[in-house]
Each structure stands twice: as structure tokens, then as C-alpha cells.
Amino acid sequence: MNLSKLGQNSRIKQNLARRLSKDTDMQSSPRRYLKWTFLCVITALFFLTGCASNAPLDSLDPAGRKSEGISDLINPIFIIAGIVFVFIQGAVLFIGWKYRVRAPKENEETFDGGYTDEEFPEQIHGHFAAEIGWTIGPTILMAAIALFSVGFLLNLDDVDPAPEGAEYPEVEVLVVGQQWWWEYHYYLDGVEDASQPDFVTANDIVIPVGQDIKLYITSRDVIHSFWIPRLNGKKDAVPGRISPWVIQSNEVGRFAGQCTEFCGLSHAYMRMYAVALTQEDFSSWVDNQKNIREPLPENDPNYEGEQLFITNCSRCHVINGVTERDVGGVVTADNMEMYGNIEEYRNHADGTLSQGKYAGEANLTAGAAPNLTHFATRSSYAGSFFELYPEAQEISDQGDYINLTTNNFARGTLESWLRNSPEVKPNAQPEQARGMPNLNLSENQIDLLVDYLISLD
Amino acid sequence: MAIVENEETTLELESGEEKSAGKPLGALTRPQGGNGWKDWLFTVDHKKIGIMYGAAGLLFFVIGGVYALFVRLQLSRPGNSILSAETYNQVFTMHGVVMVFLAAIPLGAAFANYLIPLQIGARDVAFPRLNAFSFWVFLGGGLFLLSSMFIGGWWENAPDGGWFAYSPNTGVLFSPSKGIDFFAIGLQITGIASLVGAINLIVTVLNMRSPGMTLMKMPVLTWMLFITQLLLLFAMPVISVALFLLTFDRLFDANFFNVAEGADPLLWQHLFWIFGHPEVYVLILPSFGVISEIIPTFSRKPIFGYPFMVFSGIAIGFMGWGVWAHHMFASGVGPVAVAAFSVSTMFIAVPTGVKILNWLATMWGGRIRFTTPMLYATSVVAMFTIGGLSGVTHSLAAADTQQTDTYYIVAHFHYVIFGGIILGFFGGFYFWWPKIFGYFLSEKIGKSSFWVMVIGFNLTFGPMHILGLQGMSRRIQTYSEGQGFDLWNMVSTLGAFMIAIATAMFVANTIISRRAFKAGKTPAAGPDPWDARSLEWMTASPVPEHNFDEVIQVERQDEFWHRKWGRNEEGQVVRLATAEEVAHDGSNTNVHLPAPSYWPLVAAAGLPIVGYGLIYNLWLCVLGGLLILGGLYGWVFEPVDDPNADSHDHHDDQTEGTELVEGDEVLDQEVTSE
Secondary structure, three states, X not given: OHHHHHHHHHHHHHHHHHHHHHHHHOOHHXXXXXXXXXXXXXXXXXXXXXXXXXXXXXXXXXXXXXXXXXXXHHHHHHXXXXXXXXXXXXXXXXXXXXXXXXXXXXXXXXXXXXXXOOOOOOOOOOOHHHHHHHHHHHHHHHHHHXXXXXXXXXXXXXXXXXXXXXXXXXXXXXXXXXXXXXXXXXXXXXXXXOOOOOEEEEXXXXXXXXXXXXXXXXXXXXXXXXXOOOOOOOEEEOEOOXXXXXXXXXXXXXXXXXXXXXXXXXXXXOEEEEEEEOHHHHHHHHHHHHOOOOOOOOOOOOHHHHHHHHHHOOOOOEOOOOOOEEEOOEEEOOOOHHHOOHHHHHXXXXXXXXXXXXXXXXXXXXXXXXXXXXXXXXXXXOOOOEEOOHHHOOOOOOOOHXXXXXXXXXXXXXXXXXXXXXXXXXXXXXXXXXXXXXXXOOHHHHHHHXXXXXXXX | OOHHHHHHHHHHHHHHHHHHHOOOOOOOOXXXXXXXXXXXXXXXXXXXXXXXXXXXXXXXXXXHHHHHHHHHHHHOOOOOOOOOHHHHHHHHHHHHHHHHHHHHHHHHHHHHXXXXXXXXXXXXXXXXXXXXXXXXXXXXXHXXXXXXXXXXXXXXXXXXOOOOOOOOOOOOOOOOOOHHHHHHHHHHHHHHHHHHHHHHHHHHHHHOOOOOOOHHHOOHHHHHHHHHHHHHHHHHHHHHHHHHHHHHHHHHOOOOOOHHHOOOOHHHHHHHHHHHHHHHHHHHHHHHHHHHHHHHHHHOOOOOOHHHHHHHHHHHHHHHHHOHHXXXXXXXXXXXXXXXXXXXXXXXXXXXXXXHHHHHHHHOOOOEOOOHHHHHHHHHHHHHHHHHHHHHHOOOHHHHHHHOOEHHHHHHHHHHHHHHHHHHHXXXXXXXXXXXXXXXXOHHHXXXXXXXXXXXXXXXXXXXXXXXXXXXXXXXXXXXXXXXXXXXXXHHHHHHHHHHHHHHHHHHHHHXXXXXXXXXXXXXXXXXXXXXXXXXXXXXXXXXXXXXXXXXOOOOOOHHHHHHEEEOOOOOEEEOOOHHHHOOOOOOOOOOOOOOOOHHHHHHHHHHHHHHXXXXXXXHHHHHHHHHHHHHHHHHHOOOOOOOOOOXXXXXXXXXXXXXXOHHHOOOOOOOOO
């Protein structure tokens, strides 16, 4: 009783003292306020304009079912956090402003810091109810957040049935990360033989719009992370493990991705695209990808280029039907058997360790480079770090993607890639045999190879 | 408890025999204190060791900061080529490793070493020589790590796997340079330092408090540092195991992380983060303690809700063990584990929130003096809150799959580590500087450098929130035009240089203020310049070697404050005595103190040599091993006191045994002279 009265007394005294002492700096403070308000507004504007800038990896601009779900989940949390932020920062500023005592100027350098008096505020040691309140309060808030987030979390890799009329209602893709690019093995349904994929491609993962695509993510060497921010969150590609994941897009378009787990030298250069096509476009894309090439006849203008490819590139790169490969002593021409059985990936998608195809083939990475059978149908190459068709960067809904090859391709970039790849994308050649080496090709050879590669539609 | 000290009693007999036999052997005599650099090299004084921890920590902080500047320069523009990918990976790895292990931990250790004995009214830590040993081991390990920059070429052999060093990227196959070896062995060595220090300080807190100072009367800082040491005690062995596995993989072809032989790379992640997450609290709790001392002092109020402050710290310490897998939400640990860790992560926000509100409640209604330390402490409340809130946003594991490994995370933990820890430590420097060195740091420079630092800090790390949500990935050496990252990266780089300027201003401040003081332009600090509350202010500044002239009988929390201030019949706070009257003046020279020793340094020097030996030539290990062994032998067999102990101001040996056995009575009254 006594105490609280005293507290009031001293507060009144305090206020009086402050009012008296403030008279002197009355003039300066409004101007000061103005300056600060101005600064705050400018900063806020600055931040807002920054947010508006166009960012292809923007996780706040969801375009898929999963990413939208995440967005819906986190946006209220951002708002709650914003409110708490304003409350705490406001409290700090308010308390700091209201209860400050200023040091008399002459005291500042004597370091007395302002207590020339012996006046004390009320000595409060605590308040039990308040403490319990701000322990229980946040606990309840957190419990609420937990409740409605965990449900979503447990269903994060659930797959919805495909929309009506989908030609391939169950598309499964094995996503294999490796230094420093992504490989995709397509297992379309209706495949009688589950032991091998229908086709294998790299860098651009193509999906039908509106359909959940089941991914099995793994790695051939170190840990990578598969992330198309506008479609879903990320999932690590861990060697020896198969992680299930899903992507789906609500709109046709090309969505940028980036490897997000540090994976060594060229981590920054390991990118990818997801391309969502209409069901029809997807079907025709699939039909084309399934085509296996035949060796070119000698009179073909690209014959020489193909021969160059076989001599210089086929140790690592595959062109189905053209290059032969020795896999574990078995020489195969169509090269599909080496890629493994989808059952195996399904069986290990529960997190059990897999001793299958991609468990620690690290020292074989030199034998694993992108399958180039349909190189010219992809929008990018070299871990999607380079655009093959810069003019076609905006892939909208006119079926642009399946007609990519009608665009002008960036010849110069491709040439410099063939000329000396370690110069344009850091890689661990030749010491560690990862990444593409400098093949010391002549300009003429480069020309022929480029012509050949761009003919691989 | 008193085991070691008993040992000393028996040893003392031995040295007595030696004495009776004539002169003790040259190397086995103990060095005498009080002459220049030797005084520092062979010291066992917790204050000197604390200062050295602080100086080394600051030095490493500056070095780590220079790395950061290079990282920021490289990222200032798209497609920059200031650092090659190879160098960049090493530089950002070194930035993380140096800042966490060589700057933040030792700065916390600096506060712990200097302040724990003072705050509990003790003469020194429980095991003074062990304390020296842990500092020299830490320094040796730190220099060993840094030497990787030079050895075998400039930036050829520095670690390049990130501070988290995920396997299998750290295997010889993927990281063939010696960098990861330096990382694994260097951290192993500094880990020994942390472990030894933790044991020492835990024993100190448990056994050496002043009579009457029950655990619940300890200052909050001591409490937080105590919890920190317990966390270190349990966390360090885990990382040691992990580092041993890694070292054996790399040096002796073991297969712990060889996927081709059936290893699971997630083993490393679990081990690393079971250490790594408590480690976060190892870093932050000392800073929480520091500002829990500063805020009451400059609000002229006791800390609000002392028991809640203590128990929320303990709660953080416990819960810190149950959240490690939130670093692995994208790793594929399975939905149930993810859900469990997601929920536990949300709830760790509660005790942290309690602390923040208690600090605000302490300030509420106070009479707040915004001195430089108080500015820093207040900024911790504000800035750490931001880090805490972004932390809550990624406790939602689903959302974290978007955020993890992006700059949003970088922003988050820099708000925690820089905003929560480094700002707090700078506040601590300004607060205890007059206590430690007897003169003030200039408030003028202090305040201006504070503003430069806080603005620079927000410019550096604020934009990273935006960058991260816009999809900028962590640890990337470059980005492209058109990804929309240009503007904020440039802003961030400019901010980083502001932080650098602020740090330089702090360093300049220490020099300028010292000069001004020496020239007599600024006053001496006196024992209690801030009208503070805890026992370290109850002795002269700088603190005399023996800390306190006599044992302090503690009756209340904030004992010192209560000796200065009381209440009159009306309940008003009135002065009972001035600080000068209450504080000890350091005039009691009749105190027996542990004598300096050569051996901690010798033993510690062996460890980095063993490290080099493991990497380059196993014969060096023999040399290092001999040094360690020799150091330990010397340690065990050296006499209890320096040769002149009898003749000058030291206390009679006879009572030492009993005195130290009962920890609480270490500072037994007036010490008998002969």
C-alpha cells in the first residue's frame, strides 16, 4: 500500500522534473520527430519497392498447389510475427523514451551517466501473475500454430489424383542430383517394364500443368537440394536415400530452381528449371523424348559432328541409340537398363537406406554426364546455368517449349562452353574428374559439334 | 570437489622435501609473477586469462569480419569475380568457423572467466592452472585453424565444406585439399579448451561461492554462464565424436561417412546438430546474462522476475537439446520426426519470449540512463526479437522447406548472433571496461559507434530477409543478373562496411580512451562507476590480483547494492553508504594466491603440433605428444609455490589445504600472515 503510493509520488515528482528540464530542448524535439518520421517513411518505401522487383525464384509468388499451401500457412504467421514485432519494438521505443533520464551535459564526460540525484523508481522485483501470463500466453499461441501447421506438414508429400483427361495420370520422376546438374528419369504409367525409365533427361524437368508429379529425390555423390520455389519447398538429395517429394504447377510456364544444399565448388552454378506444359504439349513432348536416335548416315551434314561426339564426348555423355556404354561389363546401345527399377525407389521412399543404383557412385561421376539424346529440346544446359535459347526465356502458354528449336540458339555461349568449360563454370577438372573438362577442341571441331548438338531435337 | 586441491596438499609435502634437500630443480620451480609479458604467459589469474580470451576473441572477430567483407564484396554485384569459387568456398567456411568457434565462444568465455569468480565473491576459479591450459589450448587451436590459409599456398588448404561440413562433401574424394583436416583437428583442439573450461567453471560456481550466496542469489549473468558451461560440457563430446569419425575417414580411410560402403550421410548431420543447436544457446546465453546485468543497473531497478529469468535460462538449456533436427527439415528425416521437432522448436520460443518481456518490465517505470552499454543492451532486446520472430516463422517445418538454406536463414541467425550476441558483448565491454582497466571508454565515440553499428547491422542483414524469400540461396559464390538480387546485395555490402567502421571505432576508442586516461584527462573509474548491483563492483578498479580483501558475507541477491542503499521508515530508498565506503580498496596484500606456472602453456603447445603431425607427418605427433606429456609431468611435479612464497606477501601454505577444501570458505576471513 504504502509502497505504491510512494511510487506514485516519486513518479509525479519525476514527471515534474522532466517537464522542467525539457523546457530547454523543447525547440529541437518536434523537428527531430519530423526527421525521424521522414527517415522511416523513406526506409519503408525503399523496402517495399525492393519487394516488388521481379525475382524468378520468389518463394512469395507461389504458382503450385504445394507452394500455395505453404504460402497460406506462413502468411498468417508473418502477420502475427509482424504484430509482435511492432509491439516489442514499440515497447522498446516507448519505454526507452518515457523513462529515460538525461545526463546533465556537464556530466557526460565525467561518465556519471545522469544520476546526480538519489531518486529511485519503485523497486519492483517481479510480478508473479504477469510472469505466468507471458509464459502461458505465448504457449497457447504456439500450441495453436502447432496444431494447424502439423496437419499440413504430415501431408506435405501427398499426391492428389491427376485431373480428368490426363494422358499420363501417374508420372513418377527420379531426380538425381550430382555435381553440378540434375538428371530426371521419367517413369510414365502404362510402362509394362518398371525396370527402366521411359527416358532420361537433364536440367529441365517437364511436367503437365495441374497434375501432381511424384518425385523420388536422390544423389549420386554429395548432398544437393532440389528447389523450385514457386512450386514447392526444397528437398535434399541425399546419396543412399530416396526422398519422396511432389511438384505441381497451376499455370503453364517455366519456373527457375537452384540447388540449395552446399555441394562443393560449383554449387552456385547448379540450377534447374521446371517447365509446366498443357496436357497436349506434355504428351507430344513425351512422344519426342521417347524417340531413340539412329546413327547418322555418312552423307548427313552432321555425320562428322556425330563422329566427333563419339570420339570426344561419349565417355561421359549418352545419346540413346548412338553411343554405346559399358555399364558393369554389359555394353548397351539404348542405355536405359542402367538407370534402374522404379520399384526400388518406391520401396526406399520411406527413408530406409538404399544400396541401389545411386548409393555412393561417387567415383563413377566421370561416367555420368547429362544424357544428350534430345539436347536441343531443353531450354538450358550445364546445370541450367546457360540458356540455350535466350529469346525464349519467357515460356508462356503457346506451346513455346515444344517448339524451342525454332528459336535462335545462343551459339556463342555454347561454343565457349565447348571451348573451355572450366573457364565459364567452375569445376573440378581435371584433378577430381567432376564437371566437364577442357577438351582442347579446335575451332572447326567446336563448330561441327555445335551444329550436331543443336540438331538433337 | 576438492580432489585436485587435496592433491596439491600432498604435492606440497613433496616440494617441502625438495626444499629441505636444497634448491628445487630449475625448471620445476614456479615462475614468479609480476614482470611484463612473462606475467601473461605463465599467469593462472582468472582475470588475466579472461582478458586474454577477450583480446583473442576480438582479434578473431576482426579476422572473421574481414572474411565477411570479402564475401560481401564478392556478392555485391551479380556475376562478380573478386573471389573464385574455390577461394569463396574457403572464405565463407572460415568466416563461419572463425566467428562461431574462435570469436563468439571465447568472447563468452572471456566474460565467464573474468566475471564468474568476481560475481560469486571468489578468489579465482577452482583450477587456476587448468584455466590457463584451456586458454592456451584454445589459442593454439585457433591459430592452427587460421594457419590453413597459408600452409601449402595462399588459400589452398583452408576448409571448404562450410562450417557445418556436411558429409560426404567433406570426404577426401570431394574435398581433397587439407582444409577439412585442419577444420576437424582444429575444432577438436578448441573443443578440448571449451570442455576443460566448462568443467573448471562448473566446479567454481558450485563450490566457490561466497558464504551465504545460495544458487538463487547468484547474479543472472553467473547463472547464464553456468548454464552455458553445462551445455558445453554435454555438447562438446558430441562434436568431438563426429570430428573423430571425420578425421579417421579422411586420414585413415575409415568408412563412417562413405556412402558406397553403406554409410548414412545423415549420421553426420545428427551428430553435428546435436552439438550445433545447444551451441547456439552456448553463444546466446552469456549475452543474455550480460544484458541482464546492464539493464537493471541503468534502469535503477532490480531485474524483473529474477526466478523466471533463471528458470527460463534453464528451460532454454534443456529444450535446446530437443530441437536439433529443425536444421534438417529438408534432409528427409521423415514426416513424424519433422513434426516433432517442428513443435519443440515452436515452444522454445516461449522461454526466450519470457526473457524479452522481463527485460522490458525491468526497464518499465525505471529511470533509464542511456549510456553506451545501456544502448547496446536495449538494442539486443530489439534486434534479438527480430531474430526470434523469424525463428518462429521457420519452426513451421513446411514453410521452412521454402526458407532453409536461403538468405532468410542467414538473416535470421545473424539477427540472433550479431543482434543478440555481438551487440550484447559490446555492451558488456563498455560496461565492464572501467572495472577491468580502471578507465572509461569514451561515451562520445561509444555512442556514435553504436549507431553506426546498429544501422550498419540492419542494413547488412535486414535486406537478407527479402533476398532469402526472393529465393537467394545460401553459400552461393555468385548470382545472375535478372534474378532480382542486385539491389539488396549492394545495400547489404554497404552495411557490412558500416559494421567494419563501427568495429574500428571501438578499437580506436580503446586506444584513445586509454591515452586520455593516462594523460589525466578523464577520471579514474572508481570501484563502482555505474551504481551497479553485483559483487564485482565491490572491489577496486582495476580489480586487484586477489579480487577481494576479505570474504564477503552474502545475505541478499544484489548484496552490493543493498549495502549501498536501504529504505527509511517510509520505505523510500536512501543511501546507507557510498560505494567507496562499501567496496574493498585492494589494500590487503596478505593473500595467498596460486603461483604462476609454465606447464599449462607447454602442454597446450603440444596439441597443434600433434595436429600438424596428423596431417603432414606422423613423426611430428611424437614431438607434440612428448610436449604434452612433458607438460603434464611438469604440471604434476612442480612445487606448490614459487620459491619466494615464504618471504613475500603470500599466505602461509599450511592453511591452504583446508581453506580450499571447503569451497565456500575459500576466502576465509583475514588471511594469516607469518
